[in-house]
Amino acid sequence: SQQGEEDPQALSIQEGENATMNCSYKTSINNLQWYRQNSGRGLVHLILIRSNEREKHSGRLRVTLDTSKKSSSLLITASRAADTASYFCPPMGVTGGGNKLTFGTGTQLKVEL
Amino acid sequence: NAGVTQTPKFQVLKTGQSMTLQCAQDMNHNSMYWYRQDPGMGLRLIYYSASEGTTDKGEVPNGYNVSRLNKREFSLRLESAAPSQTSVYFCASSTEISNQPQHFGDGTRLSIL
Numbered sequence: 001s002q003q004g005e006e007d008p009q010a011l012s013i014q015e016g017e018n019a020t021m022n023c024s025y026k027t028s029i030n031n032l033q034w035y036r037q038n039s040g041r042g043l044v045h046l047i048l049i050r051s052n053e054r055e056k057h058s059g060r061l062r063v064t065l066d067t068s069k070k071s072s073s074l075l076i077t078a079s080r081a082a083d084t085a086s087y088f089c090p091p092m093g094v095t096g097g098g099n100k101l102t103f104g105t106g107t108q109l110k111v112e113l
Numbered sequence: 114n115a116g117v118t119q120t121p122k123f124q125v126l127k128t129g130q131s132m133t134l135q136c137a138q139d140m141n142h143n144s145m146y147w148y149r150q151d152p153g154m155g156l157r158l159i160y161y162s163a164s165e166g167t168t169d170k171g172e173v174p175n176g177y178n179v180s181r182l183n184k185r186e187f188s189l190r191l192e193s194a195a196p197s198q199t200s201v202y203f204c205a206s207s208t209e210i211s212n213q214p215q216h217f218g219d220g221t222r223l224s225i226l
Contacts, residue, residue: 031212043215
């Protein structure tokens with residue numbers, strides 16, 4: 001299974017601003033998932049976007065997928081202090097690997113009051 | 114609904130001691146996973162179990178053994194702990210169906226002196 005590469009490594013914004021983080025991968029995918037990890041906690045699944053989807057929304061989250069560029073983005077609108085966390089984007093490959101995921105180092109988002 | 118439960122939450126061992134990390138899920142998932150997370154790195158897959166009765170090596174299996182005790186439980190054993198195994202260990206589970214997320218426990222923080 002391949003890993004997603006999150007960019008930037010770190011992002012600091014003010015509460016109420018929007019946060020955008022990007023993800024790139026190398027080979028064809030079945031889907032791409034976004035996870036959040038708050039400090040000292042396990043990962044929480046946010047959104048799964050399938051390869052035939054271009055955009056998906058969940059509350060304040062908007063995820064896009066461009067399979068021609070092998071990239072995805074996560075937009076968090078009207079950020080809150082509680083959004084401070086690390087964000088990961090493991091892709092799931094088309095063939096083999098089962099449901100295994102490979103995680104990159106993530107984007108560390110800090111939302112300041 | 115507890116989801117994925119890991120025990121213990123914290124543990125300190127001396128080099129050479131053995132230890133079993135426990136993981137249980139109550140979501141009737143077929144697949145279970147063990148990861149480790151080190152500072153500045155993403156999660157790395159140690160072992161996984163696609164279904165009850167099967168286990169397979171992941172990216173970093175050396176020094177570890179696993180047991181899929183039943184559908185609910187998947188344990189990770191360190192036979193002779195080494196300082197390099199100091200890490201945070203996460204257990205996760207998922208259905209075997211594609212396009213489904215993994216669900217994570219809150220981790221076991223293990224220090225080996």
